[in-house]
Amino acid sequence: MTDMAAAAPKDEATLEQMLSAPNGDVEKALASLDGDLVMLGAGGKVGPTLALMAQRALRSAGSSARVLAVSQWSDVDVRARLEAAGVTTIQADLANPDVYADLPDAAALAFLVGHKFGSSGDTSKTWWMNAAVPALAASRYRGVRSVVYSTGNVYPLRPTSRGGATEQDEVGPVGLYAQSCLAREGMFRRAAATWGTPVTLFRLNYAAEMRYGVVCDITRKVLAGEPVDVTMPAVNVVWQGDANRWALASLSIADPDVAILNAAGPETLSVRAIAEEVARLSGREVTFNGAEAGDALLSDARKCHRLFGYPTVSVQQLIEWTLDWAQRGGRMLGKPTKFEQRSGKF
Numbered sequence: 001m002t003d004m005a006a007a008a009p010k011d012e013a014t015l016e017q018m019l020s021a022p023n024g025d026v027e028k029a030l031a032s033l034d035g036d037l038v039m040l041g042a043g044g045k046v047g048p049t050l051a052l053m054a055q056r057a058l059r060s061a062g063s064s065a066r067v068l069a070v071s072q073w074s075d076v077d078v079r080a081r082l083e084a085a086g087v088t089t090i091q092a093d094l095a096n097p098d099v100y101a102d103l104p105d106a107a108a109l110a111f112l113v114g115h116k117f118g119s120s121g122d123t124s125k126t127w128w129m130n131a132a133v134p135a136l137a138a139s140r141y142r143g144v145r146s147v148v149y150s151t152g153n154v155y156p157l158r159p160t161s162r163g164g165a166t167e168q169d170e171v172g173p174v175g176l177y178a179q180s181c182l183a184r185e186g187m188f189r190r191a192a193a194t195w196g197t198p199v200t201l202f203r204l205n206y207a208a209e210m211r212y213g214v215v216c217d218i219t220r221k222v223l224a225g226e227p228v229d230v231t232m233p234a235v236n237v238v239w240q241g242d243a244n245r246w247a248l249a250s251l252s253i254a255d256p257d258v259a260i261l262n263a264a265g266p267e268t269l270s271v272r273a274i275a276e277e278v279a280r281l282s283g284r285e286v287t288f289n290g291a292e293a294g295d296a297l298l299s300d301a302r303k304c305h306r307l308f309g310y311p312t313v314s315v316q317q318l319i320e321w322t323l324d325w326a327q328r329g330g331r332m333l334g335k336p337t338k339f340e341q342r343s344g345k346f
Helices: 012-019 024-031 047-060 076-084 097-102 123-140 176-195 214-224 240-253 271-282 302-308 315-327
Strands: 037-040 067-071 088-091 108-111 145-151 199-204 259-263
Touching: 012 047, 012 240, 024 047, 024 240, 037 047, 047 067, 047 076, 047 240, 076 088, 097 123, 108 123, 108 240, 123 176, 145 176, 145 240, 176 199, 199 240, 214 271, 214 315, 240 259, 240 302, 259 302, 271 315
Parallel strands: 037 067, 037 108, 067 088, 108 145, 145 199, 199 259
Antiparallel strands: none
């Protein structure tokens, strides 16, 4: 076992502590708020550890503000863990326009609602969740400082030799899901223009931890003896704890002129190389499907790194920690990223 693997989280409680550890940038951003932080869509993959991080940062900063986490809360265990940590949870179906009048006021908003998997099969739901719901939220929280989760999918595929798209590059969403995510951004852009809402559009691409993410997807396939698809030849990945810190810190740059922040790791990573490293470390054989294309979905996050720091967990650590977790039978979320999709159909 390597030193990196030895330092890997051994259980979910430890993992969530690591994923929710705030830093000074987060504490500074949240301590400046003159009221509560409302998180819409807090019950998904990202929301629980983001809410825990915000709660820890507020307490560390001596703030009396609350974290108000809103979701349907289909996972009662996650809800109970958040409540035990001091997060206030609120049950609401955010697809229902009638619930918004009863939602609490906020000094800041984190918007995490979205519909990705199955989006191509239920187009009306995709447009409702990714365009109409953001409009409802943007109207309810007009003028409230907001970080809005978006995705690198709003950019077109780029030649791998050129690296990722910057915030100044033209968008070019491929497929319905990406188009609807651009519509989500548009709803908050309109709120910024109409009501002066300070907004950060947080374009994440791809967050990873032991239970889900691109590295998890590849690791699972190698260990199961399944071929790894390399048609999408390269990816960006970033430790979820770093992405959480960047997202909350990015409230500090929210602006009515709309700030855009790519959130990704610094490397253009070969999918084949990740699979081969997992195979080497595990002593397994690996096989591949397809041939590498000349372009991929890639983001350039140098602006984010300059503002809020370089990732604290390396790609090698992610690979070794994920493999250690998988080999010990750690729980997976069962939510593949489908990073292989080049047509934008999810």
